[in-house]
Amino acid sequence: MARTTSSAYAPKRIILCFDGTWQTAVSGQQNSPSNITRLCRAIKPVARIGDQDWQQVVWYDSGVGTTSLAVSKMLEGAVGDGLDGNIVEAYNFVSMNWNRGDKILCFGFSRGAYTARAVAGLIADAGICEPHKLHRFPDLWKQYKNLKRKGAFYNSDDYFQFVDGKVSEHHRKHPGTATGLAWEMHANPGWAQTDSREVEVVAVYDTVQALGIPEVAGVQLPANLMWWKDPPGWHNVTLSRQIKHAFQALALDEYRKAFYPEVWCLPSGYPNAALPEVRAQLEEEVKSKREVLNKAGARQRQLIKEAEEHGRLHPTDYETLDRLANGINKASKKVGEARRDYMVSHDNLHLGTPQLTQVWFPGYHINVGGGSSDTLNNYGDMEEMSNIVFAWMLDQIAPFVGIRETTIKDHYKDRQATIATLNAALEKQKEMAKTESWGEYLGRGARWLGSAVMHPLTPAPCTETRHYTWGLGDMPDSFSTMYIANGQKPRAPSSNSYIDDKKEKGIRGATCAYIHPVVNYRVQHKEGYLPMGLTEKQYSRQLVGKEFFYTLKEETLPEWNLGGKGSYELLALEQDEAAIEYMAQQHHAEAEKLLSEVQAKRQARANGA
Missing domain, CATH: 1.10.287 (Helix Hairpins)
Structure with a gap:
């Protein structure tokens, strides 16, 4: 039977979405959708972007802390346990769906934002393997998680050992191998598919570290007491040059230490390949370093061939085999060094600087990412601020993702209908109160008092007529009794990320951060509000030339320029x-x-x- 030919390949945008802590859109229970859930539901299955039609394949992952058992849920939510599985599952999904030319986009909120960045970092470091190679992923994962390594996995000794393998220098322990040569780690040449290390977009809401060691009464627990999980710090959540576009929305007023944000900064110190003279120099470097790499690789392959022949002829000559293995490993190390030099020059020639934009908004963690459980009970701002943030994010990702605009407009209509329903119910309650008996009044008061005793930190339902405003709604304080032991750490918006190490101080890189204009609107129109708990002397907004700048304590940041005609931001403002x-x-x-x-x-x- 003749083999049928496949149809022309349709390019895909593989969109990975990771929800926030304790948030899920797939529980079957009523919930207030987060901005991640809303994004997933607004993505078109097929979209025309530029001059090409793209399939848009969405992977949705519930946030950590969404297991069914209450104890597991609390543990995962508190310390981020369960994140490794989320990363591996997402990588597995990408491997089984990616083809050359496809685009990877990662979105997340809270610890889901950390997961999104960790997945993007893994892809940027290791690339995407073909599905039939996934059985070797555990070897890669083991190397990737080497806690002794400083810096990224890509171009590290661990990376090259995974690619080139390592020959055993103790053949007596491995007699009778098929090739005559025993390997401690088999080589994985061609692990990553061509051009598979590039990530098109990483867009996140208020990233918080998922693997931080929790504190009890302000004292940090030793890592060896955290027997259920790996020590923190090995995920790559930095802004790699393989990530082309990065966007983050951040909450100004959050001050729980456990939710301190992971703010990006631009990678710096790289040559500008756009300059003709620099590009010419890099092209020469790449050419010469490729020759060095080819020579080192040829020498390594020759040594392996000689050792395998000797092993087949003299399988019990362990001393000679161990000596040959030592020579191979030394040659492999030289190959790694040559490849590292080559890849640095190659990346300098072909990779640019990522586009980075980070914007600070009023409110707490949940107000930026959306999906507050208070919304279901008529508490808080009814997702008012998260709508503003969502509109901003949609404008940033619009060039890269096809969005159903009707979905967004329908959401605004639904929200207005919800507010109208709440207002009608409130008016009905007020009318009933005028005619209720003394006993009914006492019973209602007792129910309210009992609720207040059982849930002292739960705000009372809104008792005033609601109106849609641009960021003036009440936002309940996020610092509950659950977080007292972890303490407080107010956020510190800055134009630069600083190195704060015992051995080193200085600027790590620019954050490309802005303050959204809704901040000052809230300051002027919401009585008693100042961001971050600042005093009037610590906060100012001034016009410099044609731009506004904010001073928060001692840091000065520019104001974000609100979107123009046709923008989602303007749609949010229109209300x-x-x-x-x-x-x-x-x-x-x-x-x-x-x-x-x-x-x-x-x-x-x-x-x-």
Whole structure:
């Protein structure tokens, strides 16, 4: 029977989404969707991006702390246990679905953001293997998790040992091998598929470290007491040059130490290959270093061939085999050094600097990532701030992901309907209160008192008519009794990331961070609000030239320029007339147009009345 030919390959965007701590969209229970869940549900199965149609394949992973058992749920949520499995599952999914030319995009919230960055780091470090090689992944994972290594796995001795293998220098322990040569670790040449180390987008909400050692009463527990998991620090969540675009939304007001953010900074110190003279120099370096690598590789292969022949002819000559193995391992080390030099020059020639944007918003951790359980009970801001953040994120990723715009607009309609329903219920309750008996009044008061006793930190349901505002809703403090032992650590927005080591001090790199204009709108229109618990002397916003800059304590950051015509940010702004007027006063061109439209409609209504 003749083999049928396959149809032309359709390129894919493989979209990996990792939800926040204790959050899941697949429990079958009623929940308030996080911004990750909302994104997953708004992605088109097929989208035209640029001049090409792309399939969009979505992988959704529930957050840590979403197991069924209460104790396991609490443990996972508190210390991030379970993350390794999430990383391996995601890599396995990518390996079975990726083809050359496909794009990888990673999204996450909270510890799911850490997972997204760790998966992107793994792909950038090790590349994507073909599915039939996945049985060797445990060997890679073991090398990847080497806690003694400093720096990234890519281009490290561990990486080269995995690729080139290591010959045993104790053949007496391994007699009778098929090739005549015993290996401690088999070589994995060609592990990663061509061009498989590139990640198109990593976009996250408020990354928090998943494997930090928890504290009890402010005292950090020793790593050896954490018997259920590996010590922290080996995941690669930095901004690798293999990541082309990176975006992060951050919460200004969060101060739980356990939720201190992982802020990116740009990699620095690399030559600018865009300059013709630099590019010419790098091309020469790549050519010469490739020749050195080829010679070292040829020598290594020759030694392996000679050793295997000797092993087949003299399988019990252990002393000679061990000596030959020692020579092979030394040659392999030289190959690794030559490959490292070559790959550094090759990457300098072909890799640019990632696009990085990080923006700070008012509110706590959950207000940025969305999905607060308070929303189901008519508490808090009813996802008001998370909607603003979501709109910002959609604008950033719009060039890379096909989004159903109707889904977003329908969400705003649903939210307005929810608010209208709550307001109607509140009015009905007020009317009933006017006619209820004394006994009914006492019974209602007793139920409220009992709830307050059992749940002292739970805010009372909203008792006032709700209106959609641009970031003025109440946001309950996230610092509950569960986090007292871990203590507080206010956030510190900065334009630079600093090295804070006993042996080294200085600037690590630029954070490319901004303050969203909704911050100052909230300061001016929400009585008593100042970000990060600052005093009036510690907070200021000033116009310098044509840009606004914020000073928070001693750090100065620029204001984010709100999206223009057709942006999701503008759609979020449209819901609040006072906010439109505020942004128009800041000379935002599209807000000025919106204000004119609002005023015209207002005048028309007045004339009609």
